[in-house]
Amino acid sequence: MMGNWDDLRLFLAVAREQSLSGAGKLLRLDPATLGRRMARLEKTMQAVLFVKSPSGYALTEAGVQLLSRAEAAEQAMRQATADVVVPSDQLAGQIRIGAPDGCANYLLPQVCARLVADNPGLDIQIVALPRVFNLSRREADMAIGVSAPTAGRLVVQKIADYQLHLAAADSYLAARPAIRTVADLQGHRLVGYIPDMIFDRELDYLAELGMTRVPLASNSVSVQVNMIRQGGGVGIVHDFSLPATPGVTRILTGDVHLSRAFYLIRHEDDRRNLRLSRFAEALAQGVRAEVAKLEAIA
CATH class of the missing domain: 1.10.10.10 (Winged helix-like DNA-binding domain superfamily/Winged helix DNA-binding domain)
Incomplete structure (x- = not known):
């Protein structure tokens, strides 16, 4: 039995x-x-x-x-249930998305709010964790990642590129020596990831700049942004987060410019699931449009 x-x-x-x-x-x-x-x-x-x-x-x-x-x-x-079509062709049921907390804090809330408004029978759960999701253990129906996994039975779709720059609070910049070159950063406090908690090499931003000491560190992007906003120091920020953080200004934009990408990751067994495929496409389009909109006004 x-x-x-x-x-x-x-x-x-x-x-x-x-x-x-x-x-x-x-x-x-x-x-x-x-x-x-x-x-x-x-x-x-x-x-x-x-x-x-x-x-x-x-x-x-x-x-x-x-x-x-x-x-x-x-x-x-x-x-x-893969081919069940909801009346009026709307999405319905519960879908759980795993995402790094930068995406989860600054992009997914507005994207998912619009999806739920357009599909009243849809329930979306956003799990924001600073680590890679295990879809084989069904921690989520799909995940957004900052690199394309090469192992496992997964379907990977690139969503969009996004840009990052150094930034600091206007109050910090006004009270500290001017930053005109990368060399000037040596006299300033840095905000960034806890080095041994960086879960994806694509997030090791400061190493690319040859900087190892991080006086103010967190495994959370949103905590880092708030440290910067409070005048804690200089750090790498997503351009798409800047419209939500008034009083924070990009610096050295001609010298320090990082580009990364978001990928939508699904379990291969869900490839023929019509409901999840339709949601995945709507989610990818929404994130792509939101990145473009926010970066244009950053």
Whole structure:
């Protein structure tokens, strides 16, 4: 006996997260409740599915076998709804997007607000994390990345290029020695990423400038921007963030100009999912247009 789909959905989360707490966060379920559901599933299956220890939940041989069958059932469920068309050709249902927090803070809110306004039956969840998303573990339906992954069963689509420059608060610039050349930066505080928490080499901006000491650092782009806005120092900012940060000015634009790209990343199994494909195209168009609009007024 394989159990019902809801039990299998919970089982997949626990198997992928290898813990009740991690799965509970994804499912928004209390770990104790989730533990009872897994115990009930083991009773139904008449098999021990997990080896429980302080370090987490590891699959037994029976659990590994069920995982394979549950993943096949999951894909069948996703495919069964792939070609369902919502009346009026609108998008509906829940879609979760993983994104780096710069994109999640300065682009996705307005893009997703417009998509939901145009599709009242659509629910969008934005998960902003300063790391790479694991689509194989179904942490999100799709993700936006700053580099194109080369491993895994993934479909990758370039969305748009975006530009970055050095910037500082007007108040900081007024109170400190003038910055006319890159060499002048040696006398100024830098704001940037925590070096050992840079999750993608494309984000190692300051290394390109030969700068290693970062007095004010964060793994979050939005925190860095706020440090700069508060007069903390000089840092690399996305041009598309500047319209939302009045009082911050780009500097050395002729000497320091970085270009990066956003990529939309999906699991290969979702290639034939009509609903997700339509949403992905609308999302990509929206992000592309928003980058162009904000950079034009930066």
